Amino acid sequence: MTNLNPINTKQFDSVKNAWCPGCGNHGILAALKQALAELGLEPHEILITSGIGQAAKTPQYIRTNGFNGLHGRALPPALGAHIANKDLKICITSGDGDTFGEGGNHALHNMRRNIDVAHFVHDNQIYGLTKGQASPTTFPGHVTSVQTEGVINQTLNPIAFAIVSGATFVARTFSGDREHLVPIIKAAIQHKGYALVDIMQPCVIFNKENTYQWYRENLYQLPEDHDPTNKIEALSRAFEYEEGKGVPMGIFYQVEKPTFIDQIPKLRDGKPLVDLELNPMKAEKFIKEFL
Amino acid sequence: MTNLNPINTKQFDSVKNAWCPGCGNHGILAALKQALAELGLEPHEILITSGIGQAAKTPQYIRTNGFNGLHGRALPPALGAHIANKDLKICITSGDGDTFGEGGNHALHNMRRNIDVAHFVHDNQIYGLTKGQASPTTFPGHVTSVQTEGVINQTLNPIAFAIVSGATFVARTFSGDREHLVPIIKAAIQHKGYALVDIMQPCVIFNKENTYQWYRENLYQLPEDHDPTNKIEALSRAFEYEEGKGVPMGIFYQVEKPTFIDQIPKLRDGKPLVDLELNPMKAEKFIKEFL
Amino acid sequence: MKKYNLLIGGSAGQGMDTLAHNIEKILQRTGYHLFSNKDYESRVRGGHNFTQIRFSIEPVGSHSNEIDLIIALNDETVEVHREKLVEGGAILCDEKILSLEEGVFSLPIVAGAKEVGDVRTQTTIAFGAFVKLFNLDFELAKTIINDVFKGEILAKNQKALEIGYNMAVSHYELEKPEAETRMLINGNQAIGLGALAGGVTFYGAYPMTPSTSIMTYLASKQGESDIVVEQAEDEIAAINMVLGASYAGVRAMTGTSGGGFSLMVETLGLSGIAELPLVVVNVQRPGPATGLPTRTEQSDLSFILTASHGEIPRMVLAVRNPEDAFYQTTRALNIAEEYQIPVIILSDQYLADANQTIEPFDLSKVTIDRHLATFDPNDTERIYNRYEFTENGISPRIIPGKVKGQVVFIDSDEHDESGHIIEDAETRIKMMDKRMKKLNLLKEIVIEPEYYGVETPDILLVGWGSTQGNIKEAVDLLNSEGKKVGGLIFGDIYPLPTKLLEQYTGIAKTVINVEQNYTGQLAKLIRQETGVTIDKSILKFDGRQILPMEIVDFVRREVL
Amino acid sequence: MKKYNLLIGGSAGQGMDTLAHNIEKILQRTGYHLFSNKDYESRVRGGHNFTQIRFSIEPVGSHSNEIDLIIALNDETVEVHREKLVEGGAILCDEKILSLEEGVFSLPIVAGAKEVGDVRTQTTIAFGAFVKLFNLDFELAKTIINDVFKGEILAKNQKALEIGYNMAVSHYELEKPEAETRMLINGNQAIGLGALAGGVTFYGAYPMTPSTSIMTYLASKQGESDIVVEQAEDEIAAINMVLGASYAGVRAMTGTSGGGFSLMVETLGLSGIAELPLVVVNVQRPGPATGLPTRTEQSDLSFILTASHGEIPRMVLAVRNPEDAFYQTTRALNIAEEYQIPVIILSDQYLADANQTIEPFDLSKVTIDRHLATFDPNDTERIYNRYEFTENGISPRIIPGKVKGQVVFIDSDEHDESGHIIEDAETRIKMMDKRMKKLNLLKEIVIEPEYYGVETPDILLVGWGSTQGNIKEAVDLLNSEGKKVGGLIFGDIYPLPTKLLEQYTGIAKTVINVEQNYTGQLAKLIRQETGVTIDKSILKFDGRQILPMEIVDFVRREVL
């Protein structure tokens, strides 16, 4: 299932990336190409949006439609493009800082909208591109050049945040575990509604706490009998993270709910907006109302 | 306990308010004055910050120190003032839109900081000042001048949001129930850490769904045996809101955790920053480092 | 014919808006020209609000403070406004407010409403009385009531209309206008209608007075048109949504007021470097910060000319009246797509809320020019490059997803033709040139300001946007006094059209800028762009639109 | 003495910063003047980065592209920069990169590192070789190594230093400088130090290149000073936190780069209307949008002059060198508190990252003038009004919570003296006047630009900020060719000081603005404020700082 098909992934090759050797982003990029190929998607059918950061450079390095916008603003353009053309398969690839720091408000409200996108957070628990300040997911005590006495804020729990905000698919996986990563990426893309995937991604330069080894030691699978439709159970599992039990991974939560588009009959049943004919005369009837 | 002491509340009187007759804000304003008086606080000891909106006008109408800032930006000035002068008792009085719409990111991150403030959300489930558009807490189906087919987004659940984000006191009360309101306001102010109080506040003009009567019919007390230190139990209770069981009220969650200031020894143990002597010569040792 | 000037005053929530609407509608449908403007406070109930309606058989383009008739819904209205009455002016009010005397139509309005059984019908009673007072068509009044009220309150208001009509006597003998069909529309509605005519199918915005009514107008048309309106979580989201939609190929637009615009400026720069069409409406109100939310000002011009860090090409259009608002919106959409730039439409509260009677918009004058490129999907050799270098700097634009095998990649970093990040100086320079030289193309299409007045003016009044009507009326008044005055009122404002400006500033002895701001923002721009120094300034920044008479007084006093 | 120019190149992560630092430190401590600047890409590993270090026994104020010695950590460095070598220039590198020949110091650097047992010590080996090559003091080099490295890697680097020192031969015979004590400091550190000396106890910011090092510098001093540094969730939070802290009575500051500044502009207006002291540093980088994150530009000036909707008084200071950066920061803090306004400090990446040797800062020249009012707590009759009308527009300021019974109320709405919302025109006008007339006070305190050059220049170069050193060197070069040239370099930029400008533009035949932007932003401001039209422009917008020789070439070519 996760066998790499070289013919299919090649179509997604783009310019050479500028990430550090060993960076967890390499694994995510490769897995994303593989997942898209396995799903039989073609570059022009996909739109990837992102903000700014190391993770957010992903659209630069994969040949699909891409909107590499502003720091923290990966989501609103995704929503706009989704409304304009519901046929585009939309992914978001952005960092933990981009998503939950500068972009926190957009994450919250687009999850509430349950828009049909797959959002991959490359969660290196640090601001990589700006050289190692704390991100919302950095653990307490982690010393950085700004948090000189260690982080004191409660860690933002991406899983719990997403479940409470309204995401309908919420999972965690690991950039160092391709066997786990590719199926989750595929499931997220196939899910109808907001899919948030928290991908643990070692930053080999600026995060010396959460290394490959640390993740290997601390990650563990959700139990077989975990019920992903049970919100409270999903949250309990999510909190194991901050209770110091380690880092659970897998699909925490998945429910079917009407998506944003589902709830706007015109968009749901009609042609994509982008395909509608534009004609000034369509406004004629509205002029009459002012007479 | 909730007997109004006219001598004490008078000191908080300010200019005449411009709210509509019958507006739920009147009850909150009166209760706030009463709570402050009962706590023996004086106007100069208190700082109230707010953003913009009907609720956010509260600092205009109560005589304390006040920072009536920008829409959505009630919290960052509160944090700044708190760091500058930990002796100020800080309250935030702002609307549901101000807090969770424009200001969502600040709510999230200041809860993570567990700053020692009491945050009163005047939750009329609507944008009052701008004449009735949906706020993040407006219920699905509610028709407004913008949401012409009814709200489709998942309601933001202030209680669940606050618990997950890191607030350490999370309660709901009702502006029409002074007996419930005043003690909760007092408890929030007395709590050490981030206290979020979701105050249901009828907007008699623009919210014809969630009226006084509707609240009276739908509000119910948390059970006597509710354990406010149990996060999962608190969340289960919080979700009853969107499960259509009605609107539970009371203290959902309260735990003791080190506050922001507690975790910065210099601030915790030292004088307030504002009282430190400023002297350029203090920089002398740093100049040496560049020689 | 004389211009009649009505003032309807009361407190928020008394139903004044409906009363004003009904009066405007009957005047419009009778064939009068009218201009009405609103003065309201930032509150929902109480306070003191008023609407002024000026009408005539000739066009009216400004409000005036010389009132012929006050319709007072409360005592305060009488107190505040009585002194503005002209000789022979009158007050229409309930008998409890004023009793019968010369110049007072003291009527049992409240009693009438009690008879109907609903105090809220007071305003319809006043409307009935007004219809009789001005000898207007009762049947027409009935139609209007039938349009406005629905359900059980309709019958009540029908009754109220009759009661009101019957309690008054006919008093004013107006010249009857020719029956002509005009629209009664305000600036925001005209922008909204322009968006619909211009093919906007996505409007993303966050509520902010006085721009909100563009959003609510468009939202109300979601059922009957192609448009989708989405309320954003904040203004940063709003403009970024719109950019995403524009990227994906629809015509998209956002609107806000100054504070919201302030939050959008980073993304304005994104639109510039990503070369994404964008139309943003800023309906100005007095700043700074929250300022005076429900009042008017023109103080965001300087800001908007250079808003956003770094340098991008942009176009700024100020709209001067509802007609302008409509056609300029449709034009802005075309320009944004043709040049792949942000276009900012500047309006203000005065224009936003002022109802005016104008010629019905001519949709045959509206075109939708998408300037999209075609790309042969079978040409597998060719690779689509979003930022292909071309002679004029404009790269062919295709819609993502529509050409098999080709992708559209946009980037907020400096990039190469394919959109990918670059670091080298050479590409940077070429890309800056590519983008910035669009300004030269824009200079070729800017529309000169309107000149109004005598051919060789001694005094030139220079203004922009919504003061057009006020300035033109002042020009007429001054010229009728024997002065030689002209007004030059800018619509297109950046790039600044300079031809007429240089021509008339060359002729006039005294050049005066008339602006609703403190610093004389147009005058600064003119000096920066042309070196022309303005001699005198009429600057108003109290949140109220300038009156023609204020301009006249200034000129009388200061220009000798 | 000749100026020596070193270039150290490699890819990100090779330890170039440490090597450059060590070389700078030994040169500084030996008594040389030096100027070093960084050219780096927006990536953490790989790519091509380099640092240039120019030193001399005379002051050096600019970089240059004529290289005397390249220290190449990889092949690419040789390829890219070799052609910049002057006659007699040389390359120092590992034997694998180039073998021994005329002008190549080919040394077994990698082999040496292997001997040490840690490839990362390559850079210390190169440092050792450099010390020997330039005949510098080995003991001093040892001290520097001891300062820089800690723990187990110290011993390795000590060993590496020795190996490197021993593998080279002494080659350059430099004039020995007088032993003088100077600081080696870059622009961002100087701003940070200015903040500490100026009494800032709260710095709230969000990371953004190239401003981040102000934050990290201040954060590193949290243990030994009064300052608290808080990382905000976004820039809107950052500036609002700082305003809250300022309101509460401390000196507070924020810093960012253009994109972050764009997000702050709404709150800039709040600072204006609420009359809260605010100091914001904008360390510019090329825009628009994300632009070129690690490079330099001066393209936010026009934006910042009018940033925020509505109209507020503000002061804009451009800093020209580390000394300026330090003293202007302390001055900005005083001005912000005295006038209760926002003060914006404009710097850029070039200055931020350029290390320079300068006279140690003189703290006795720094004052902290709080301009706080006293208020008698026993005077229960009097009520404190935050916005009390006074003659000069500045209201007495007290700290909330410090006067029993008195409260401090600030408001983003237009307000009365007590801070409460108003709607009336009269108060609005008075409040606008109160605030805006502070600009007149600022005009009295602005500092004229630095004039450098011949007394009566034929050619006047006008610039601002970080190009100071580049322009001055160009002036020297041109004057040494017999031209009559002067440079006028603005520090205080708004309100624009006009005295020297008018004086020298009156004398010079050709006035040329030298700016790191596309549109000539200072030239536009000058024309707007004075009507003076600049004749020619040298504009550079490729992310690289202008070289003195580029200015010289332009003048030679264009001014006949």
Ligand SMILES: Cc1ncc(C[n+]2csc(CCOP(=O)(O)OP(=O)(O)O)c2C)c(N)n1
């Ligand atoms: C408005 C704005 N603020 C700040 C920045 C600087 N910045 C770029 S990336 C980044 C943080 C990146 O962190 P994260 O999203 O976790 O991505 P990572 O680099 O770790 O993958 C910041 C602060 C910016 N580009 N724009």
Ligand SMILES: Cc1ncc(C[n+]2csc(CCOP(=O)(O)OP(=O)(O)O)c2C)c(N)n1
């Ligand atoms: C930047 C900005 N955007 C929008 C507004 C307009 N605005 C003022 S109050 C408000 C919403 C208020 O809703 P809420 O916070 O729920 O307060 P309420 O009036 O209901 O008490 C909005 C959108 C503004 N003042 N500033």
Ligand code: SF4
């Ligand atoms: S700095 Fe960290 S996140 Fe960035 S590319 Fe290097 S390893 Fe990856």
Ligand code: SF4
């Ligand atoms: S509009 Fe609603 S929230 Fe605002 S004052 Fe009136 S009742 Fe209260």
Ligand SMILES: [Mg+2]
């Ligand atoms: Mg990260």
Ligand SMILES: [Mg+2]
């Ligand atoms: Mg509300």
